[in-house]
Amino acid sequence: MRHRIFIIILFISIVFSICQPSLSATQSKNILIFDIPRLTLEDITPQYPNLYRFVKNGAVGIMTTPLSEPVALDQIYFSFNSGTQVKAAEENYLLFDVNEKYRQVAVGDLYHSLTGYRAGTTGVVNIALAKIIQLNSRDITQNIGLFGELLHRHSLKTAAIGNADADLISRCGALLLMDQKGQLDYGDIGSKSLNNDPSFPFGLRTDTNQVFNTWRDFHQKASAVAVTLGDLERLERFSLYLSELQRERFRKQVIHQYDRLLGQFFQEIDFHTTLTMLFTAQPPLQNIGAGQRLSPVVLKGPGFKGGILYSPSTRKKGIITCYDLPITMLHYLNIPKSRYFSGHVLRRVPGDWHLIRSEQQQLIQNYNIRWPLLTTYSYLLIGLILIGIIGAFFWPKQLKLLQYLAQVYLYLITIPVVFLIEAMINPLNWFAVLGWTLGLATLVWVMVRYWAHGSPLLVLSGISLLTIAVILFDGFFNGILELRSFFGYSAIAGARFYGVGNEYMGFLLGAVIVTVSIYLSKMNRYRNQILWLLTGFLAIFLAHPNLGSSIGGGATALIGLGITTYLWLRRPIRWKEIVGLIVAAVFLLVLVGLWDYFLNNTNMTHFGQFLEVIRSQGFDTIVNLIQRKLELNIRLIAYTFWTKVLILILLAIPFLYKKPPLPVARFIQKYPNQTRGFYGLTLSAIIALLINDSGIVTVTTMYIFGLPMLLLLIIEDLSAKKGDEPDGDS
Template identity: 30%
Template structure:
């Protein structure tokens, strides 16, 4: 195990260089001013933003706050669904063929009148999950005397695209603005036949600011979208597309600098500028760069990196945070049922002691690391799961059909390789930046194989499995208590780009933690039983107390708001660990002892719930608040989402195939054992039933975590590998390996 610990120290040093997203002390919030301009730039990616920012003067960069925004919606990730998610603060799905607003003399696919007809005929179509109509943001701002205005469009030669006005429409589907050609100029030799008229845009903004005391102006700069639609369809025009993009970014940069300098010269006017996009470019999407740029500027704010309580990751915010942040900007209350939280400054240039260009360069490097992980995740996880499924079937077949077990040592070492591999998923991730995914997966298995081989030759079968389970448990707990620095960038960790999970204990490692802890406790109990110590009442009582504390530590780590905050894993662990203690040590249940234990459990649960309600925003806290308010609809949505997600994953995911394969192998092996002539010996070994009780407990844990967790099949699959592989491993005891005879039973 010294090899594993030394490797962990080295990996921790490597990982620390990429721990940019670690939790830091919250900084100053974004400053508000009477006038807010939101520059909506469809088809904008982070590579474009990096080029654009590199040319900005240092005095402007030092007041920029930046983050990547997720684009998760209730349906597919596209600009329509993302716009409705941004404007409602909930994961939404817009109507098909949505295309903005109707202007006199224009024919649009989905005009306002059609929208009203749909609203009257099918009211559910245009309502969010809590029955708040689309247009909530615009209606709320209008009721609080905030003047809203939309400018610009993303029209092309063949299609009209009106995105900006969607954000500020009211409940009637109406919005003020000039979304025709007001800020455009004809350009017959450029993409889409139109381009932004920067002088006219400045004039329109001045008009809005002069006429109204408090304003929100959405400016849709659709030039990048027009370029992409015109040229990105064919490889031969890619270079021409890039030339137009660079030209436009330069024009936009010049206009931005001039506008900022003009605002700074006018001492009596305060304006804040936000930059965002409802959809990244096709090029960014193809490269796995699925975070939309979100940028703010105000002359009085500190430059830095943004975050929110939704993600708890520096530099990453959620699209559902947009509405709460916009309402908070104008001093308006945030709806209690909004999914997001207010975006705030997390790390500043002053804290880092760097200039803007150097500071933001490290942020872009960290984003690039995140994009590489996302781009290669599917390949690595697919290969990893296919190898596990193949090894599971191959080892079971080898045990079933082989009469001589000369190669069983290799089989056992390979099983150990699979069980050790989750640790290296935590440690080796930074190396993906210097080696490709296939080399990375080879390195993963080689590292795990060497560890398994060395450990196999140092200890007995019993301690081989026990130490692997204990090491997995302790490493995961260590990472949780230090802020999940390894897990948040692990291929088996959570995925912030698609908004699946941003912090805490991911479902993959929740299952690994549950399964490995049960394997470790079972192994220790079997060893103590063999030594005859469990027959001593005092030793048995001390062991039960020690394991109870160990289990409570894991449960707290799973549930605490600043640690795991995984409700499904917590529920599964409570039930599974209780069953483990009762049946592993044959505890007698009586009301004398059951009542205080039940009271202690209730007290602990109450304490954890209080932490979630009083502390930071968490999913558990949201669920508890819904239960307190009798919000059956929200609770129903959560439960429905869990069922739908699990059923979909079972049908199409490799995790579902691993789970079902493991169950089938377990059934076949158990059936063969009962038909084996040596069944009598197996029955004698099973009377001790320590191992079998531990394995049955793992089945309970896997089934429970499957039912109570969204993506529960993932957690169930990682739990059950610590059941199926050790179960097969123990078919090959070392005496039978040396003699070449059939294995008599459990080691």
């Protein structure tokens, strides 16, 4: 009997000895965040050896935050913590050690009276929590403090050290780890982490010894620690009163101090068990004013040893979103991702981190060039359209002028496809951009004119076909050209990173409708099959998560092109047909959603994540989404006078088509295929406006191809009346 008991005890001891290291390894996983606002990649040089070595041996990326301008510093911290956009209050910075006093009131007591929660004796509390919750809608409030809440649910302690206090309290670093009660377990974010230094802006400087010693204490107790080094932020707030030379002297002095402190940290951090992050919420305001809105992020630890960060959120090497960071940390700690979080798990891919600096500069130059370039282009088009329309009605005998204007317009609509083609070259200064753009546009225009034998409508169709081909080609390769095209999306703005954006979706649909309208009379055999296959193909291409990745685009293509197809086929459009198209669009979205949710899990798009949110929060989420899209479209429509004019045109065209004056009725009768196509394009544009966020952008780019077809037909009609060209359908 004793022998058996001994064997059992021995067996249990062996099992525990085997399991214990694994258990210990799991429990010892840690997160350490170095929060250094206003640091840039350009600051990281061999002059600062500890910082440089950390970056060299870590995985590097540049972070974008898709927030509405202007972006406040605290919004970025909230986005990290909450995994979504949170409306900020002026009091966001009111985080305190629980034992501090605020306006002569004990913070712990004040926090309890404001929230009803009791705080521990060693932690940090946010006394503005109630106001922040009131500012945000119900579907957002459950995200506030979510990262810290998930850590606490898994029995992991949190801590924050340091601040960026200056003339005002600034303790955003603690927001990174705050839970849904506005609490952290341990904290030293008050004045104890500062030294008085009359020679430094605001007379305050980080006490590096206090910060380091506090961390040595906290990291034994807490699994997640955020260390804020706020001297660069203090310097930023004081920069208006400093000469450029003095500002740079202070920056170098501060970074040298940081470098020495980081060297102390790195000697004691176990990078085998601690995922360490260098986090910069924003670069200096001077850089932001120059277009540099991306900020550096470095991860070092298990799985992140040298190389570049890759995010499925952007599908681009080196470019990540702030939402990816908390997801990656949760993944490292073996905590399941919350369905309320946006973002994806980051991974390290091979690459030289210096290329990230080069990529950042290229994105900045592209961003700074595109707005003046596109503004000039837009006003050129608007001017030509107005002159052409006014000329057609008031000086119909001046055909030479109208024909000349039409040729200039045809030349200008080569620009969208030229921008995509020249993205392969990626010119980044004005001389190169203008040279390549004019050269390629001239080449395309000459080649298409040669192919079309000078026929204006065939020139338009040739440019449209080339535009369609290049957009489809780029869509099959993840939209890499569109990211660099001046008409494409910008990583700096952070709204989209892959697929087909609203601008090129409009170009694609407009070019398709124009091309089919011109060639429809030649589609005698299989016309019905060709048109419906084309509609289905474009809808799938635009909606598919691995191609166009535009749910609104897919629905617009299916419903809008479906209605246009009925018009081309001269079939009546009743409620039955419209409901059928809507049902088909819903079916397409369901298929795409299932693909994205189940088969595309690691690269899930916004639509797949949206389905997750619907599953967890109910259909109120759809109402909130529609409301946000409408608000965005209304803001964009109100942005300029010309968008209001465009809306009037959208509303007027269906009325003119259904109740046309006699001259318009004759024109429709003479060019039935093209006018039906233009009417269908207008209806598709209305659908795009209703379905898509920034839908007014899609409307505009659709008309860039639609209006010249109408202008060319008017010129042809005027020529025919003079006997210059034979009458008949084109």
